[in-house]
Amino acid sequence: MKTVGIITEYNPFHNGHLYHLKKSKEITQSNFCVVVMSGNFVQRGEPAIIDKWTRTLMALKAGADLVIELPVIYSISSAEFFSFGAISLLHKSGIIDSICFGSEHGNLKLLSQIANFLYNEPEDFKINIKKYLSKGLTFPKARNKALLDSLRQNNIFESENELNEILSSPNNILGIEYLKALKALNSSIVPFTIKRKGEHYHSSNIESSIASATGIRKAIKNNKYDILFKTIPKDCAELLLETINKGLAPVYLNDFSLELNYVLRTISKKELKGFMGITEGLENRIFDLSANNFFIDDLVKKIKTKRYTLTSIQRSLLNIILQIKSEDFWEFHKNGGPQYIRILGFRKSASFLLKKLKQNACIPIISNFKDSYQRSQGLIKKMLEKEVISTNIYSLHYPNSLYRIIGKEFSSPVIILDR
Structure with missing residues (x-):
């Protein structure tokens, strides 16, 4: 029996995700699908619009067999570290035969060529990055x-326009x-x-049954x-x-202002520099501009420059709110990344996967969070503590104040779908 892994946020789960899930099983000829999913905070540097347990149940109802949580340390990281954390979980699970990701381009060969080149990072490539950074460009640009310069020199090139689009x-970036x-x-x-279907990732248009999560969140x-x-x-719609x-x-992110x-x-500014993502003088812009911009949405727009993208700023601000420091991240990352596999939910029919x-x-x-938290120590305990803090802060912003209770990580059992 084969098992495919997919990496998701399901913020919220929609028809495009359903297509991806079904198609992934089909093209990999897999019997089971294991999902690595972000928890209560996602890679765009925002809170998930709905909590991770509800999104887990959505995934299971739609056909996922096992849902694993991507620790918050990685779920709000750059594409590079988000991807490493998720792939590391699938790799270390020892039960995954394949992964299947959605991409705008759909050409695995070309994406692999680019990935191999970036992994090896030739010296001329590093020099060119520094050159463009010195001109004030953001790191991604x-x-x-x-x-583009290096691929042109090495003849790994389709066309400049196509590569720019990729x-x-x-x-595509996450796939690479x-x-x-x-x-x-x-x-x-x-x-x-799998080539992405429907609206573009950032599109807010809803003109067909396959819309972007961005558009659905805007509608909500x-x-x-x-x-x-x-x-x-x-x-899933009824559950939502x-x-x-x-x-x-x-x-929403603005709720955390x-x-x-x-x-x-x-x-102090010196202490601010210790949080993950606060580099190259960003602490100065945050401090100076926060004096007259209380709301996060306004502050992010003011801080944005050619060097700092909106999502990177949002991730940095979330790291401040959730108390994630650079030294924490690098301690985890240098010691293998995610320290455990935390099960959020599974289908009873897939109990074989758990064994x-x-x-x-x-x-x-980890299937019993409370028990594991009490017995753990070292880096495992430290990573679990980050989840406790982030969920306690997230739950402060449920619209209904009756649910703003502390300790939801300890009181929320694994979701089991009885089918």
């Missing part, structure tokens, strides 16, 4: 221009990073890709709930609407 598309991580881990997992913010049943599988009606969603301002008013996981995984398996 500097790397893209340096890559390197400016979010799912997944391929790099597989290479770095010397993994036997076989990669596949504008209370256009009828759109949910057009763009989301029926079971039920969660909203209870006051457990939606949650008070926490951010509290931290900024109680620490196989316990036999093959080379890092601890």
Whole structure:
């Protein structure tokens, strides 16, 4: 029996995700699908619009067999570290035969060529990055221009326009990073890709049954709930609407403005530099501009420059709010990345996967969070503590104050779908 791994956020789960999940099983000829999913905070540097347990149940209802959590340390990291963390979990599980990711381009051969080149990083490539950074470009843009120069010299090139399009598309970028991580881990997992269908990743248009998560989140913010049943599988749409009606969603980045301002008013610039992502003088812009911009949405727009992208700024601000420091991240990363495999949910019909996981995984398996937290120590305990803190902060912003309780990590059991 074969098992395919997919890396997701499901923010929220929609018809495009359903297509990806089904197609992944089909083209890899897999019997089971294991999902690595971000928790309550996602790679765009935002809180997930709905909590991770609800999103886990959505995934299981839609056909996923086992859902594993990507630790928050990695879920709000750059594409490179987000991808490494997720691939590392799949690799260390010992039960994954293949991965299948969505991409705007759909050409695995070309994406692999680019990934191999970036993994090896020739000297001329490094020099060109520094050259473009010195001209004030953001790191992603500097790397893209340096890559174009180097690929042209090495004849790994389709056309400049095509390459620019590849390197400016979010799912292509993540796909390249997944391929790099597989290479770095010397993994036997076989990669596949599916060409993305429907609206563009950032599109807010909803003109078909396959819309972007961005568009769906915008519709939710504008209370256009009828759109949910057009763009989301029926079971998942009903669950999402039920969660909203209870006051457990939606949650937005701007909701965390008070926490951010509290931290900024109680620490120095020197202390601010210790948080992950605060580099190259960013602490000065955050401190200076936060004096007159209380809300995160306004602050991010003011801080943005050619060098700092919106998402990188949002990730940095989340690191401040969630108290994730650079030394924490690098301690985890230099010691193998994710320290455990945390199970969020599974289907009873896939219980076989759990037995196989316990036999093959080379890092601890966590199914009872409270018990593991009490017994753990060292880096495992430290990583679990980050989840406790991030969930306690996330739950402060449920619309219904009755649910803003502390300790949800300890009281929330693994989701088991009885089918």
